[in-house]
Amino acid sequence: MCDQCDYGTLLRSVGLSDTPRRELVLGTIGNHQGVLRPSEILEKVRRRISINRVTLYRILDLLVQKKLVQRLSAGDRTFRYGLAGTSRHPDHAHFHCVHCGLMECLDPASIPLDLRQSQHPQLMKIERMEVRLDGLCQTCRSHPDV
Amino acid sequence: MCDQCDYGTLLRSVGLSDTPRRELVLGTIGNHQGVLRPSEILEKVRRRISINRVTLYRILDLLVQKKLVQRLSAGDRTFRYGLAGTSRHPDHAHFHCVHCGLMECLDPASIPLDLRQSQHPQLMKIERMEVRLDGLCQTCRSHPDV
DNA sequence: GAAGAAATGCAACTCAGTTGCATTTACTTC
DNA sequence: GAAGTAAATGCAACTGAGTTGCATTTCTTC
Numbered sequence: 119m120c121d122q123c124d125y126g127t128l129l130r131s132v133g134l135s136d137t138p139r140r141e142l143v144l145g146t147i148g149n150h151q152g153v154l155r156p157s158e159i160l161e162k163v164r165r166r167i168s169i170n171r172v173t174l175y176r177i178l179d180l181l182v183q184k185k186l187v188q189r190l191s192a193g194d195r196t197f198r199y200g201l202a203g204t205s206r207h208p209d210h211a212h213f214h215c216v217h218c219g220l221m222e223c224l225d226p227a228s229i230p231l232d233l234r235q236s237q238h239p240q241l242m243k244i245e246r247m248e249v250r251l252d253g254l255c256q257t258c259r260s261h262p263d264v
Numbered sequence: 265m266c267d268q269c270d271y272g273t274l275l276r277s278v279g280l281s282d283t284p285r286r287e288l289v290l291g292t293i294g295n296h297q298g299v300l301r302p303s304e305i306l307e308k309v310r311r312r313i314s315i316n317r318v319t320l321y322r323i324l325d326l327l328v329q330k331k332l333v334q335r336l337s338a339g340d341r342t343f344r345y346g347l348a349g350t351s352r353h354p355d356h357a358h359f360h361c362v363h364c365g366l367m368e369c370l371d372p373a374s375i376p377l378d379l380r381q382s383q384h385p386q387l388m389k390i391e392r393m394e395v396r397l398d399g400l401c402q403t404c405r406s407h408p409d410v
Numbered sequence: 411g412a413a414g415a416a417a418t419g420c421a422a423c424t425c426a427g428t429t430g431c432a433t434t435t436a437c438t439t440c
Numbered sequence: 441g442a443a444g445t446a447a448a449t450g451c452a453a454c455t456g457a458g459t460t461g462c463a464t465t466t467c468t469t470c
Contacts, residue, residue, distance in 0.1 A: 135467085137417065156457075170419045175458060177417095191337030193394065195427075196457065213388060242359055244399040248339065253390040281436085283448065302426080316450050321427065323448095341458075342426065417466070428455070435448070440441105 132184040139169050143177045144186060152222040153190055153200035153212065192221050193252055209247075215255035224251070278330040285315050289323045290332060298368040299336055299346035299358065338367050339398055355393075361401035370397070 125144045126136040134140060146162045147154060154162075156174060163169050178199055181187035188202040192214045198221050203209030210226035271290045272282040280286060292308045293300060300308075302320060309315050324345055327333035334348040338360045344367050349355030356372040 135416080137466090139418080171457095172420080172459080173418050189339070191339050191396075193335070193337050195341065213390075215388070216391070241402040241405075242361070242399050243405055244359075244397045245362070246398045248394075248396045248398065250337075250394045251390045252392045252394065253388050256387040259387075259389050281447080283436090285449080317426095318428080318451080319449050411470100413468100413470090415466100415468075417464105419464070420462090422460085422462105424459070425457095426455105429453085431451090431453105433448100433450070435446105437444105437446075439444085 128186060132186060134180060134184060138167055139163070139173060140177050140180070142166055142169075143174065144181060147181075147187055147199050148201050152220070153198035155196045155198055155219075157196075159199065188246075190221070190248060191250070192219070193250065194219065211249035211251060213251045213253065213255070215258055216252050217254055217258035220255050220257075222255075274332060278332060280326060280330060284313055285309070285319060286323050286326070288312055288315075289320060290327060293327075293333055293345050294347050298366070299344035301342045301344055301365075303342075305345065334392075336367070336394060337396070338365070339396065340365065357395035357397060359397045359399065359401070361404055362398050363400055363404035366401050366403075368401075 125141050125148060129136040129140055129144060142163045143159060146159050150162075156171075156178065159178075160169070160171060160174050163174070178187065178189075182189050182199075185202050187199050190198045190200060190212060192198050193216070198212075200212075200223065201207055208226040211224045211228070212221055213224055214221045271287050271294060275282040275286055275290065288309045289305060292305050296308075302317075302324065305324075306315070306317060306320050309320070324333065324335075328335050328345075331348050333345050336344045336346060336358060338344050339362070344358075346358075346369065347353055354372040357370045357374070358367055359370055360367045
């Protein structure tokens with residue numbers, strides 16, 4: 119999402135040492151527009167370095183826990199991972215193609231995810247909000263045969 | 265969600281025969297406030313009738329396909345099922361407690377899910393929208409020890 | 411460079427959901 | 441009401457994503 123981000127610095131800024139694998143995982147997520155499944159991240163990272171499946175899951179957990187990365191539900195059984203919202207990359211809704219599984223980010227301005235807007239009963243403590251639009255992407259829409 | 269609903273009629277209205285299992289599954293979902301995991305539905309239905317796990321999944325798929333029921337992501341690895349939105353039960357956002365897994369419906373008025381509001385590029389075809397708030401429910405909030 | 415801690419790898423496991431096929435139940439048609 | 445067909449359900453085995461426990465490697469710090 120951002121080539122100006124220095125992922126090593128980002129890792130250290132949250133108290134994680136920047137190992138080659140962590141940096142590559144975070145960079146893969148960060149430099150991709152849209153969000154990725156673990157299998158896709160694995161494939162991309164493995165073009166550069168060997169990495170075990172379990173290590174990837176552990177790194178993803180760490181990055182989510184440190185709030186560098188957010189885990190999203192696509193409505194299917196596989197999580198997607200994308201950079202967490204920051205002042206430079208504000209939080210935003212996602213579009214999910216129910217046909218091909220593509221999941222992409224929507225313009226933050228189009229559907230503002232501002233928790234202050236919602237007047238839910240304050241009995242529970244809200245930590246985050248996830249908005250997903252399901253439908254058909256441009257490609258699947260124009261090739262209904264696939 | 266609604267005791268006035270006649271689930272047998274509802275099933276037939278979408279072209280499904282109303283078998284005892286289907287009616288019980290739909291009734292279990294419909295009469296519960298909030299949304300349910302398959303395991304919870306299984307447990308409740310089994311108090312009344314014997315049913316196989318696979319049969320439940322197949323019935324759930326059918327009900328979702330016929331748009332009587334909607335499948336929701338809780339952000340964990342298990343789907344939740346609730347009555348689909350109708351004019352009488354409008355679509356609404358859900359709250360998910362990240363501690364105990366409880367998932368409940370929010371007042372439709374509090375976060376209106378009106379697709380017409382969002383000005384996303386019309387290149388893709390949007391079919392539905394899912395909004396989930398994650399946080400701590402009242403109970404987990406007041407018993408942080410559990 | 412030795413000791414301890416952190417990171418990674420490997421094998422086996424779990425859990426939700428799915429598939430293929432057998433069996434039962436319901437629905438015609440005679 | 442029996443025979444034949446289709447629909448619904450059951451059962452066992454499988455799949456795929458993610459997890460766990462423990463061994464091995466790599467990094468720190470003295």
